[in-house]
Amino acid sequence: MEIKVLRNILDANDQMAEQNRTLLAGKKIMMVNVWASPGAGKTTLMLRTAEALKDKARMAVIEGDVASSIDTVKLMESGVTAIQINTDGGCHLDAGMIHTALLNLPLDELDIIFIENVGNLICPGEFDLGEYKKIIIASTPEGEDKPHKYPLMFTIANACVINKMDLMPYVNFDIDSFTRTVTGMNQGVEMFPISGTRGHGIDKWADWVLKNLVKYRINRA
Amino acid sequence: MHEMTITRSLVDITLEEAGKANATKVTSVSIVLGEMSGAVDQSVEFYFELMTRDTIAEGAKINFRKVPNRAKCRKCGNIFKPGGIFWECDKCHSMEMEIISGRELYVESIEVD
Numbered sequence A: 001m002e003i004k005v006l007r008n009i010l011d012a013n014d015q016m017a018e019q020n021r022t023l024l025a026g027k028k029i030m031m032v033n034v035w036a037s038p039g040a041g042k043t044t045l046m047l048r049t050a051e052a053l054k055d056k057a058r059m060a061v062i063e064g065d066v067a068s069s070i071d072t073v074k075l076m077e078s079g080v081t082a083i084q085i086n087t088d089g090g091c092h093l094d095a096g097m098i099h100t101a102l103l104n105l106p107l108d109e110l111d112i113i114f115i116e117n118v119g120n121l122i123c124p125g126e127f128d129l130g131e132y133k134k135i136i137i138a139s140t141p142e143g144e145d146k147p148h149k150y151p152l153m154f155t156i157a158n159a160c161v162i163n164k165m166d167l168m169p170y171v172n173f174d175i176d177s178f179t180r181t182v183t184g185m186n187q188g189v190e191m192f193p194i195s196g197t198r199g200h201g202i203d204k205w206a207d208w209v210l211k212n213l214v215k216y217r218i219n220r221a
Numbered sequence B: 001m002h003e004m005t006i007t008r009s010l011v012d013i014t015l016e017e018a019g020k021a022n023a024t025k026v027t028s029v030s031i032v033l034g035e036m037s038g039a040v041d042q043s044v045e046f047y048f049e050l051m052t053r054d055t056i057a058e059g060a061k062i063n064f065r066k067v068p069n070r071a072k073c074r075k076c077g078n079i080f081k082p083g084g085i086f087w088e089c090d091k092c093h094s095m096e097m098e099i100i101s102g103r104e105l106y107v108e109s110i111e112v113d
C-alpha cells in the first residue's frame, strides 16, 4: 500500500525554527543568519557591525564553529555579547542548537541577534534557524564564480556582502559579473561591497540592518 | 555534508507515517531531491541502512526522484535549465530569472505492507 507523505525531510528542524521565530517575536528581537566560506570575513563583519550599531541597537552574536571558541573570545574581548556553539565537526547549525543558545542569552536586553553560521556554502542553506533575514558574504579573493557553484544559498539570501574590496587591485574579481549573476538569480537581494578591515561600506550595511529592524518591529507591533 | 541529519529525519518521518497507518513493514521510501540540494544518494542509502536496523523499515529501498534546476526568464518568459556557469536565458541571454525548481527536499510517499 502506498502512503502519500509530502513532508519536507527537514520538517523537525522547520518546526523548531518556527518555535525560535515565535520566541524572538515575543521579545521583538530580529535574528540574522550569516553565511560564508571559512575566512570570508564573518567575524570581522560582526565586529564592525557591533561598532556601527553601538548606541543604536543592542546586539549579540551566536558563533557556530566546528571546534574552537577563538571567534567568541575575540568578540567578547571587544565587548560584544557572544555565545559559542561547537558543532563537533558538523557542517551546519540547526534550529535546535539555536534554540539552546537563545535560552542562554539575555533576551530582554537585546534587539538583534546575528548567527555566524559554520563556514560552508552548501549545508547551512537547507536549515531554517528561525531567522528574519539571511545574508551571505563573498570575498573578492574567492573569485566571482561562487554563485554558480553554490546557487542554493545565493538564490535565497536577502543580502549579499562583498568583502575584502580593498584587495580588488590584487585579485581577479569581476564585480560587475558577480553582481549581475547574484541579482539575476535572486531578485530581492541587496548588494553591499565593503572592506571589513578598513571599514569601507559598513555605514550602508548598518543602515540596512537598522532599516530591517524597524520593518521587523512594525510587522510585529 | 549533512546526509546524516537528512537521513535521521527521513527515518523518523518514515517510521512515524508507517506507525500512523499501522503498517508492519516498509518496503520503499520515495524522496524528491532538487539539483541544488547537496545530498549524495549513496551516503543517504548508507545511513538509512544503519538507522533502520531492527525497525519495520529495515531493508526498505529508497527511490530518489531528482528534480533539475529550472528557471523562468523575467524578460522573455522562456523556461530553461540554468547550471554550471550558465545562469542566463538560453533564448535572450538575460540573466534575470525566477528559479522555479531545484530546491526540493521532501518525502513523497512510502510503500508499506
Ligand SMILES: Nc1nc2c(ncn2[C@@H]2O[C@H](COP(=O)(O)OP(=O)(O)O)[C@@H](O)[C@H]2O)c(=O)[nH]1
Residues within 6 Å of the ligand: A036, A037, A038, A039, A040, A041, A042, A043, A044, A045, A119, A163, A164, A165, A166, A167, A194, A195, A196, A197, A198
Ligand atoms: N584584506 C582584507 N582582509 C580581511 C577583510 N575582512 C577580513 N579579512 C581578514 O580575513 C581573515 C578571515 O576573517 P574572519 O573575519 O575571521 O573570517 P570568518 O572565518 O568568515 O569569520 C582575517 O585574517 C581577517 O583579518 C577585508 O575586508 N580585507
Ligand SMILES: [Mg+2]
Residues within 6 Å of the ligand: A042, A043, A044, A071, A116
Ligand atoms: Mg569566524
Ligand SMILES: [Zn+2]
Residues within 6 Å of the ligand: B073, B074, B075, B076, B077, B078, B089, B090, B091, B092, B093, B094
Ligand atoms: Zn529570456
